[in-house]
Amino acid sequence: MSTTLLAPETASKTSPTNRSLLEWDTAEFDRCFNRQPFLIRHNLCENPLFNVERLLQLAQDLPESDIEYNAGSLPINQDPNLTPRNGLSVADTVRRIKECKSWMVLKHVENDPAYGKVLDDCLAEVRTQSEAIAPGMMSAHAYIFLTSPGSITPYHMDPEHNFLLQVHGSKIVHMFDGNDPSIVSQEEFERFYGGRVRNMKLADENRSKSWVFDLQSGYGLHFPVTYPHFVQNCDEVSVSLSITFRTPDLDRRLGLHSINWSLRQRGWKPAPVGKHPLLDEAKYQYYRVARKLNMI
Ligand SMILES: [Fe+2]
Structure with missing residues (x-):
């Protein structure tokens, strides 16, 4: 696989549908879901739920255990157990996100009814096509990522089906094929699932094997289960919503x-x-x- 920079135009060919929140090319969805990343469109950019002021209120309403935040200027191979804090409170991190060089995730935001409705509505649309490929949608969760300009999300993988919807700002996403044993070995899968070990190391010889997506606001990206990735935030504050679910398999x-x-x-x-x-x-x-x- 060679490195390619996939600009948003890739998703502009999406065929018109009756969906109100999300839009994608149905043939591409069938071909790629849980096999290969692909871009979609969404219409959440004007939704006030994703303004920084509203996110400040959400962060103050959420239990502390549902908020993770730290310094955002990190190396790609950062060990998550040694991630440096940013020295600020949750509220100050949100208020000063433009200049405090931080990365923050608000977890399980579906517990707030307004965000829960966004998750339900989005996944109802995804379900219309994902069920035939990965039946049994369950354990739906939503996460909001709020990141300072230039922040890095280090190399890692996730255990759920995921669409990352870019609402404000933009990101460069580097994604790797989780089915390629030269990228994720059997032992790494065992450590991830059995040992619950989050840290992964991107080998130098694998750096050029990624897909590279220029993820602009208004676009979303599908992350197949356990496809490793790292993310570079661009020059503005970034707000993105991750809609996730699991299936029995x-x-x-x-x-x-x-x-x-x-x-x-x-x-x-x-x-x-x-x-x-x-x-x-x-x-x-x-x-x-x-x-x-x-x-x-
Ligand atoms: Fe991730």
Whole structure:
């Protein structure tokens, strides 16, 4: 895969639909959902819920446990356990986001009814096409990212289906193919799911293997499950909304990698997920029983 800079024009070919919040090319969605990143359009840019003043109120209403924030001038390979704080309160970080060089995420914003409705309405539109590809939409959550000009979100991957909707400002997203074993090895998947280890390291030889998206306001980007990425904020304050959900097949993925992780901790060399379907099935059934009995 060679590096390509995909400008927003890529999504301007979207066919007209009856959807009111999101718009995408239906053929591209069918071809790419959970296989390859692709751009969509959204119409949230004028929505006052995403103004900094309204986000300040939201941040003050949310429980502390649902807010994560830190310094935003970070290296791509930053260890999340050693991420430096920015020395400010939540409210001051929001108020001074233009100059305080910070990165902030407001989690589970769907617990606020106004934001919950945005999430529900967006995912109702996604569901019309995602169900045929990844049935059983569940565990819907929304996150709002508020970032200072020039901030970096270090290299990492996420366990959910995700559309990142850019509402204000713009970002450059570097995304890597999570199905390429030279980018994410079996052991890295096991560490991620079984060891709950968040930090990942982007190898120098893999830097040129990314898709690169210039994500402008009014556009959204689909992130396939566990496709690693890092994000560079551009010259303005950025506000983006991440709409996420899970499907039952992801529980199986979690179970299989978790079992392989514990086998590896005990000195075994477990077969990669997908190599022996019958063995995978046995492992997953064991995982489900063990989880029910609180053994894992
Ligand atoms: Fe992410």
